[in-house]
Amino acid sequence: MNKKQKFFAYPYVVWMFIFIVLPIVLVFLYSITTKEVNNIKTINFTLNNYKLFFDPLYIGVTIRSINLALVSTIFCLVLGYPIAFIISKINIKHRNTVLLLFILPMWMNMLLRTYAWMTILGNNGIINNFLNMLGFPSLRLLYNNSAIIIGMVYNFLPFMVLPIYTALSKMDQHLVEASHDLGADNRTTFLRVILPLSLPGVISGIIMVFMPAVSSFVIPRLLGGNRSLYIGTLIENLFLVTGDWNFGSAVAIMMMLIILVSMSILNRFDVDKEGGGSNLW
Amino acid sequence: SSGNKDKVVLNVLNYGEYIDMDLLDEFEKSFDVKINYEIYPTPEDMYTKVKSGATNFDLIISSDYMIERLINEGWVLELDYDNIPNYQYIDEDFRKTAFDPEGKYTVPYFWGTLGILYDTTKVDGTPTSWDLLWDEGYAGQILMMDSQRDSFGAALKKLGYSLNTTDESELEEAKQLLIQQKPLVLAYVVDEVRDMMIGGEAAVALLWSGEAVAAMGENENLAYYVPEEGSNVWVDAMFIPKTSTHKKEAEMFMNFLTEKENTLLNIDYVWYSTVHTEAINEVDEFLFDNPGFNPSDDILERTEMFRDLGDSLQLYYRIWTEVLAN
Amino acid sequence: MGNKIIELKNISKDYDVRVLNKINLYVNENEFLTLLGPSGCGKTTTLRILGGFEFPTEGDLFFEGKNINNVPPHKRQINTVFQKYALFPHLNIYENIAFGLRIKKTSDAIIKEEVKKMLKLVNLEGFESRNIDSLSGGQQQRIAIARALINKPKVLLLDEPLGALDLKLRKEMQLELKHMQREVGITFVYVTHDQEEALTMSDTVVVMNHGEIQQIGTPVDIYNEPENAFVADFIGESNIIDGVMNEDYLVTFLGRTFKCVDYGFNKNESIHVVLRPEDIVMVPEKEGYLKGTVTSTIFKGVHYEMIVNVGALDILVQSTYQSPVGDRVGLKFTPEDIHIMSKEA
Amino acid sequence: MGNKIIELKNISKDYDVRVLNKINLYVNENEFLTLLGPSGCGKTTTLRILGGFEFPTEGDLFFEGKNINNVPPHKRQINTVFQKYALFPHLNIYENIAFGLRIKKTSDAIIKEEVKKMLKLVNLEGFESRNIDSLSGGQQQRIAIARALINKPKVLLLDEPLGALDLKLRKEMQLELKHMQREVGITFVYVTHDQEEALTMSDTVVVMNHGEIQQIGTPVDIYNEPENAFVADFIGESNIIDGVMNEDYLVTFLGRTFKCVDYGFNKNESIHVVLRPEDIVMVPEKEGYLKGTVTSTIFKGVHYEMIVNVGALDILVQSTYQSPVGDRVGLKFTPEDIHIMSKEA
Amino acid sequence: MVKRNLHKIYMGLIFVFLYAPILVLVTYSFNDSTSRGNWGGFTLKWYIDLFNDRDIKTALYYTVIVAVLAATIATFIGTISAIGLYNFNKTPKSIMVNINYLPVVNPDIVTGLSLMILYLSTNMRLGFLSMLLSHITFDIPFVILAVMPKLKSLNKHLTEAALDLGATPLYALRKVVIPEIMPGIITGFLIAFTLSIDDFVISFFTTGSGVTNLSIVIYSMARRGVKPTINALSTLMLTAVLILLFIINKRSALVDGQKNNGGNY
Numbered sequence A: 001m002n003k004k005q006k007f008f009a010y011p012y013v014v015w016m017f018i019f020i021v022l023p024i025v026l027v028f029l030y031s032i033t034t035k036e037v038n039n040i041k042t043i044n045f046t047l048n049n050y051k052l053f054f055d056p057l058y059i060g061v062t063i064r065s066i067n068l069a070l071v072s073t074i075f076c077l078v079l080g081y082p083i084a085f086i087i088s089k090i091n092i093k094h095r096n097t098v099l100l101l102f103i104l105p106m107w108m109n110m111l112l113r114t115y116a117w118m119t120i121l122g123n124n125g126i127i128n129n130f131l132n133m134l135g136f137p138s139l140r141l142l143y144n145n146s147a148i149i150i151g152m153v154y155n156f157l158p159f160m161v162l163p164i165y166t167a168l169s170k171m172d173q174h175l176v177e178a179s180h181d182l183g184a185d186n187r188t189t190f191l192r193v194i195l196p197l198s199l200p201g202v203i204s205g206i207i208m209v210f211m212p213a214v215s216s217f218v219i220p221r222l223l224g225g226n227r228s229l230y231i232g233t234l235i236e237n238l239f240l241v242t243g244d245w246n247f248g249s250a251v252a253i254m255m256m257l258i259i260l261v262s263m264s265i266l267n268r269f270d271v272d273k274e275g276g277g278s279n280l281w
Numbered sequence B: 001s002s003g004n005k006d007k008v009v010l011n012v013l014n015y016g017e018y019i020d021m022d023l024l025d026e027f028e029k030s031f032d033v034k035i036n037y038e039i040y041p042t043p044e045d046m047y048t049k050v051k052s053g054a055t056n057f058d059l060i061i062s063s064d065y066m067i068e069r070l071i072n073e074g075w076v077l078e079l080d081y082d083n084i085p086n087y088q089y090i091d092e093d094f095r096k097t098a099f100d101p102e103g104k105y106t107v108p109y110f111w112g113t114l115g116i117l118y119d120t121t122k123v124d125g126t127p128t129s130w131d132l133l134w135d136e137g138y139a140g141q142i143l144m145m146d147s148q149r150d151s152f153g154a155a156l157k158k159l160g161y162s163l164n165t166t167d168e169s170e171l172e173e174a175k176q177l178l179i180q181q182k183p184l185v186l187a188y189v190v191d192e193v194r195d196m197m198i199g200g201e202a203a204v205a206l207l208w209s210g211e212a213v214a215a216m217g218e219n220e221n222l223a224y225y226v227p228e229e230g231s232n233v234w235v236d237a238m239f240i241p242k243t244s245t246h247k248k249e250a251e252m253f254m255n256f257l258t259e260k261e262n263t264l265l266n267i268d269y270v271w272y273s274t275v276h277t278e279a280i281n282e283v284d285e286f287l288f289d290n291p292g293f294n295p296s297d298d299i300l301e302r303t304e305m306f307r308d309l310g311d312s313l314q315l316y317y318r319i320w321t322e323v324l325a326n
Numbered sequence C, D: 001m002g003n004k005i006i007e008l009k010n011i012s013k014d015y016d017v018r019v020l021n022k023i024n025l026y027v028n029e030n031e032f033l034t035l036l037g038p039s040g041c042g043k044t045t046t047l048r049i050l051g052g053f054e055f056p057t058e059g060d061l062f063f064e065g066k067n068i069n070n071v072p073p074h075k076r077q078i079n080t081v082f083q084k085y086a087l088f089p090h091l092n093i094y095e096n097i098a099f100g101l102r103i104k105k106t107s108d109a110i111i112k113e114e115v116k117k118m119l120k121l122v123n124l125e126g127f128e129s130r131n132i133d134s135l136s137g138g139q140q141q142r143i144a145i146a147r148a149l150i151n152k153p154k155v156l157l158l159d160e161p162l163g164a165l166d167l168k169l170r171k172e173m174q175l176e177l178k179h180m181q182r183e184v185g186i187t188f189v190y191v192t193h194d195q196e197e198a199l200t201m202s203d204t205v206v207v208m209n210h211g212e213i214q215q216i217g218t219p220v221d222i223y224n225e226p227e228n229a230f231v232a233d234f235i236g237e238s239n240i241i242d243g244v245m246n247e248d249y250l251v252t253f254l255g256r257t258f259k260c261v262d263y264g265f266n267k268n269e270s271i272h273v274v275l276r277p278e279d280i281v282m283v284p285e286k287e288g289y290l291k292g293t294v295t296s297t298i299f300k301g302v303h304y305e306m307i308v309n310v311g312a313l314d315i316l317v318q319s320t321y322q323s324p325v326g327d328r329v330g331l332k333f334t335p336e337d338i339h340i341m342s343k344e345a
Numbered sequence E: 001m002v003k004r005n006l007h008k009i010y011m012g013l014i015f016v017f018l019y020a021p022i023l024v025l026v027t028y029s030f031n032d033s034t035s036r037g038n039w040g041g042f043t044l045k046w047y048i049d050l051f052n053d054r055d056i057k058t059a060l061y062y063t064v065i066v067a068v069l070a071a072t073i074a075t076f077i078g079t080i081s082a083i084g085l086y087n088f089n090k091t092p093k094s095i096m097v098n099i100n101y102l103p104v105v106n107p108d109i110v111t112g113l114s115l116m117i118l119y120l121s122t123n124m125r126l127g128f129l130s131m132l133l134s135h136i137t138f139d140i141p142f143v144i145l146a147v148m149p150k151l152k153s154l155n156k157h158l159t160e161a162a163l164d165l166g167a168t169p170l171y172a173l174r175k176v177v178i179p180e181i182m183p184g185i186i187t188g189f190l191i192a193f194t195l196s197i198d199d200f201v202i203s204f205f206t207t208g209s210g211v212t213n214l215s216i217v218i219y220s221m222a223r224r225g226v227k228p229t230i231n232a233l234s235t236l237m238l239t240a241v242l243i244l245l246f247i248i249n250k251r252s253a254l255v256d257g258q259k260n261n262g263g264n265y
């Protein structure tokens, strides 16, 4: 490709600086100061916000959030990989339609969809009504961790499926044949050829699911009944309810750090070795 | 519709679903003003948005303690009540409130109480106390609010303290009470309480009166009371922030909304208690007899208004976080 | 040689159109069999059916006497060297070659030794930890061969494995492959479109065209006794001339009658006469059976290749001596050099 | 022929290592020049520098006398047929071929005509609306040739354009290309690793190895007067034997002294002797200058290729008559057949 | 064969999972009760209300306009930038790609607030433009992430071939590179559009002057119970999209057909 085409990216490099780097610098500034940063004269630097973060209370919140996000991510992976695999096997003519049908629900407002889940899972919800009709007792489906996980899987599954699908669909079919040829059965071929070759997609998928899952506040609130505090809710509360932007920024920066670190760890397994997880879709 | 550039544009900020939108159209038509109408979900969102100075709002409708905060910060303009002749219809009780003690800044809009909505088919007897929210017999059927002031309000009142206490030991007691209650609670929600109570998903809920009234309109098995230990009364009011560039038109709009006919239209949409002395007599029977909509005076005597707590608010946040994170 | 190890019975394959039509063929144990034919004639398709990657539309496939139509590739004791390499990009060269042994859970020590042997065989010692992308086409091809051979399959399928190699290396690899095939006693089914390669390496050559088998035979048979004009033309460069068989041992073409060694044709049957360029001797014009003008002369290293126009026809002649363009020359050949082919074959 | 159209001066190219080292070369107008060498020797890299896809690390490139080091590919009147086709998968065959003309805003009618002509040329009439994927490798290669030729470039670069074709078609295409080159007067720079192809088609052959030019010359020069052992070995199969030049016209190798036609070496200089297999005549054992045992004999169609072990060495011999393996034979050659090469060349 | 059916059953279940809430949503748009909790009989009144609802109509207008504009502009900038970034040297490239990742990683609320601070500190009036800029900003990274892998798997000889045939780099880009990476561009656009249409937090903080979108309306309604009008609107949107999909499918089938038959021009 033409070296001159580098210039194409220059406008965006400027854009990135203004709209991405600068805001994050602002957030960082908030996190290491007390009160407003608008007035340069009154700025006071402090590390207290970070110290506060390491309070067992917030560490507990962080660990709980990571756990929940991990579980959701694993569910998405386990459910999503077969989906991606099956879609990649579908006749090319219908493939795009299936993919679109897959994304389509995401065009309905997330809040509405989540409310709909409440209608489905509630004590008097659709599932329980159905169970009662069959003579079974009601189950407590809403307002617990499983409800949160269902909600997260529901909302983030496409983020897992799409990158894996992409990785699978661009894989050379001859490689699969070669593996069979060398004596590998379907299982071995999957483990030794298909899976490693789709690893970049899997990694992108994990990142793309883990990130919103760890920072989501709507789903724990609506489907989890806010019974425990998660880091997303914490940040939201700090910014909106408490108005403690300084501590909120510190938590946000810590969360970014957590995500960036896990990303860089994951990228070690990326066969393309491009860094930055550039393998989404 | 009309592209006239010289038309006055009035920037209005309100809770979602808190006005009959036809009134906006009508006001625009009769006064040749254009209304830029924006909505927000919570008072805190409103505060952030107003303080950001992004939009120069001319009229805001919000809740007592947030208004107090803005007044204290010097963000609210004094009103010229001559421009609001309909102010005469506002109930004297609401003209001088805790957040506007001299009645200089606000025109009350709606008001209500904090109380308990319960399902008569699931709850025995006629409860009158906050204790119902701590009744282990309803474990897993109790809905609390994801709102620290309201939840703490219930606990503090149960303990006989003030809603606005800043005494750490009192708050600590309230915190323990809330933590103790946690296993009984189905969920800490705000938006869905009404629907859940109508649908029979829970037995008991901490709720605002207007929501309770709306729920009772849909499900006749529901009942509402303001606990005898006392509770919170709140008032939402209109005010003009200092950013306004069309104060006169904003006051005209306040007057317009305070007209009896318009108030009635709004009541029909919003279902909260009205501050309008004339309109109250013309609402339909269901509302008039409903203790949620039209509480008796002795209930009101037991209630207290939320006050802006200034920096003490942080204390509430911290312990509420501890309750939730527990 | 030995028993039939593979047998194809009436194998046909349709995509949008028919690309293989009733292929009947068997491969003996330890045989080196080559599928030879022009591009698109169905060689790769035939090989893919053997490997189990395509299912025949019709017909049956036998391996050691058992029908294996429905046996999946990994259960066939057949390995393939793919036309476009199909090396695993996520594995380095060592692991690519080791792939088959890893599946069999071979011990690391043995794997190491075997891989080393294979790398030596394909002339790429020391490349173990290199990346696939860093190899040239020819090097990749050789890795693919090593990867298949390490499995010691009963049958090895090779789809133009030497196509990307230069002649020198190709010739070396030809000998190497042939040698290895003898040594380890593997049956090779080999696809090429290089006639010389086919003749050099094979025990049996199968000439295909348009999805049909044209002739099966030893290299010498195929070269010397082509069954039809297509084979004659495709194997080596030939002059194919219309003629009439007057009677046994007597043929007329290009307006003259010649003695020949063929017989058994109908009287006055229309036939094709095949004259190999290397069998034609260039002589002074008056001594030639045919006379013509040299219209082109090309240096080929070993010999010159000249085209002599004899009026109705261009005749290709090879000679170690060059006649300049424009020269009038005569052409001579012996009765043994005249090959007669029936037009219907 | 004519003026230099392309000139490379001291061109070097480094990737991680040096892959081209001080290449000096010019190409005359209308010349057919071939780069010949083993896989990985830098042929493609040289071509890519000519095409403008790589920049030389050192050295200068001239086109019609002007330095074009910094001229981008689309401004060079040079077209390329890529080694791996590089056809546009999103366009059908018609549009692939028409690509260059579309850029020039040629009218549809002319495009249609030209494409048709090109398809005819590459033997793929009627393929207009076919998809690239549905073509065999050979067919794709031919489309790539058509796509480049339709632009009527001043110089056409071809990177093993016939590599994927079968011999028959390859020979036809060789003639076709050569014909076309003469007809339209385009300069061809051709890359191949097929020695015969290089000899057949070229006006000038450039033999490369390890990123360096080994010899430049006409096919006859290259074949008959290789400048070093590598060239001799790479061009045609040769027997290369260590020897000593006793004096002018007298050489000793394999323990015997022979007359030869070479001179100008130092007395008792160590040299390489090259004996072409086709120059060696097989005779009864006692008549031979060298005596040995046949250890291998392969049918090659035109001739048999035999390896004769003469004790210290295997000698390759070509003959139309076959000697069975195990036979004791003698080998004879004339003084003209002995080529002497200095070891330092 | 058994496997085939297993696949089908699995996909069936997944689609049930995906569409169950949608079905609920659609059903309740015909519910003659304001509450989600109970079924009050069939009605079309919410659909009628929809056409008189000023709030929802403006919100719908801005939602669609912003989503279309932001996704389109982001797709354009993102594609061009991806091509540019692809040609960067290793280190700057990996830095840029990582910065590009930040909006994806950041919680929306932080992005929203920090953008708001940015606009305010430059004295920019919040409104349509600021909201559009914000949407573009969080859309672009996703487009780049969608396009980049396609560039990587692109046969680089294709561009060379185009240049070689006389195409200027720009022409090669338009006629060869862009068509080749089109699937990535389309995916990028779809993702950008999806994100835009669903965004609440970032929009809420970066808009003003009466400009809202559906998410803001829905979130602000939530306190008072979401009106079934919104369900009706969603149902209509879903129907519209499905019809659009159907048409596109039909059309592309037609185009394919032409490709296969014509060609002799």
Ligand SMILES: Nc1ncnc2c1ncn2[C@@H]1O[C@H](COP(=O)(O)OP(=O)(O)OP(=O)(O)O)[C@@H](O)[C@H]1O
Residues within 6 Å of the ligand: C015, C016, C019, C037, C038, C039, C040, C041, C042, C043, C044, C045, C046, C193, D134, D135, D136, D137, D138, D139
């Ligand atoms: N998957 C397929 N779908 C449709 N047609 C195909 C397919 N695979 C091959 N063909 C067609 O079948 C015919 C035979 O193809 P095959 O690959 O077997 O040829 P080949 O003899 O190997 O040619 P080459 O020497 O060029 O590799 C060709 O015309 C090809 O276009």
Ligand SMILES: Nc1ncnc2c1ncn2[C@@H]1O[C@H](COP(=O)(O)OP(=O)(O)OP(=O)(O)O)[C@@H](O)[C@H]1O
Residues within 6 Å of the ligand: C134, C135, C136, C137, C138, D015, D016, D019, D037, D038, D039, D040, D041, D042, D043, D044, D045, D046, D083, D193
């Ligand atoms: N982009 C590159 N980066 C590093 N090394 C390269 C690159 N391209 C080519 N090489 C190396 O340069 C050398 C010459 O390669 P080139 O492709 O020119 O060979 P070639 O003569 O065309 O070989 P072949 O006949 O196999 O095509 C090889 O060793 C190759 O590995």
Ligand SMILES: [Mg+2]
Residues within 6 Å of the ligand: C043, C044, C045, C083, C159, D136
């Ligand atoms: Mg093939």
Ligand SMILES: [Mg+2]
Residues within 6 Å of the ligand: D043, D044, D045, D083, D159
């Ligand atoms: Mg090359």
